[in-house]
Amino acid sequence: MRLGLAGTGRIGTAHAETLKGFDGVSSVVVADVDAVRAQATAAKLGVEAASGISELFGAGLDALVVTAATDAHPDLIMKAVDAGLPVFCEKPVAADITGTLAVIDHIAGSPVPVQIGFQRRFDAGYQAARAAVTSGELGWLHTVRATTLDPEPPPAAYVPHSGGLFRDCGVHDFDIVRWVTGREVVSAYAVGANRGEQFFVEAGDVDTAAVLLTLDDGTLATVSLTRYNGAGYDVRFEALGSRSGVVVGLDDRSPLHSVEPGVTPLPGPAYPGFMERFRPAYAAELAAFLDVAAGRAPSPAGAEDALEAFYIAEACELSRREGRPVEVREVRR
The missing domain is CATH 3.40.50.720 (NAD(P)-binding Rossmann-like Domain)
Known part of the structure; x- marks a missing residue:
């Protein structure tokens, strides 16, 4: 090929x-x-x-x-x-x-076929979480938690053209919430803060955000985002159910330090960025595309999936600006 x-x-x-x-x-x-x-x-x-x-x-x-x-x-x-x-x-x-x-x-x-790059779908941890949800191992979900915490902000020139924190960064979390749970998001309530560089304010953006999503079966999902996680790149996902719970991204390189007495610190070092954290997932994603291109498999993430994640991001941005919960149907076209 x-x-x-x-x-x-x-x-x-x-x-x-x-x-x-x-x-x-x-x-x-x-x-x-x-x-x-x-x-x-x-x-x-x-x-x-x-x-x-x-x-x-x-x-x-x-x-x-x-x-x-x-x-x-x-x-x-x-x-x-x-x-x-x-x-x-x-x-x-x-x-x-x-x-x-x-x-x-x-x-x-x-x-x-068209395949859009949502590499988290190809990460072994997220795949295991999806299997746990789908199999019923966790019971019914009551809470989902997702985080994308960047260690440092992008260049100032990037921010005005990025689409903002929800569209540029949070969209991966919104996609993976849909993919792992198999549910759709019906509403979003988002707040944002600016504690860092002024260029985020000048671009009409925020450097930190917290989102509460309601899924179509009533499950609640929270998403935390920031450009300033000095401890390192931290991307995690928790699926908590009536029977059990699982976490993705809690490993030896997670940038977390327990202050409980007697707890052994994680050895580290923390992941410096997304390429290092998701390198195997990127390779698996491209291998899947070769199968798609050869006609051996359907696209695992199409343009419509990107649109759904974008709708959620749009609802979050509107919610942040207007200070109210926003139903995703409000931004659909």
Whole structure:
């Protein structure tokens, strides 16, 4: 299989390195709006480089992986589908709901598969939690807790174009709440705070947030988000039921320190970021895409899944701004 990859930033470079090592991948061709960066990445990894993104589509590809900037996602997804190329795209599908719906409308009815990058679905811990919920091992769920706590904020220039904390960061938690529980979110109540850099305020964003979600069966889910978790990258998920409970992300590298006497500290070191925490999940996700591209499996996370997570993020943002609970149906289009 000959794969194309559009976007040679940090995650694109990591994906290209992973893809070239898979059995069944004969070649990888990378491209970027910065042709010099693409050439440097190709030389570093020992893969091919196209002279530009447009030229990538003429490189005799069997499938495309999109890791470019968000504003390029819609056009690349639609162009790939129109060309008959199965496409994997990092989240989000587009920068907003309108753009996401436009992509969904464009590709509707096409047999060409699209997979959106929600790597937590491929993490062994989240998969085990989903199995525990599905099997009935936990009984009925009463509480779900999810956290995404970044160790430090992104660059100031990134924030105004990020979509905000809920759309950029929390969307992974919203997707995984849906996926693990098998339920839909019906309402959201969100609050936010700014305790750090002023550039979050200037962008109309927050650096820390707390969310209460109500699922369609009455289960309550809380989501905690921050850009300032100095102890390290902390992503956890708890599913608590009438019979038992499980936790994802509590391991030797969790950035937590118990102050109870006699408790042995976790050995660490803490995960510095998402790439280190989810490296095996990213590889599993791309391996799944090869099966999708080869017609051996359906897409495990389509554009519609991205839209549902985006709706929840939109409800959270509206709730934060208006100071009230928001039903997800209020933001549906």
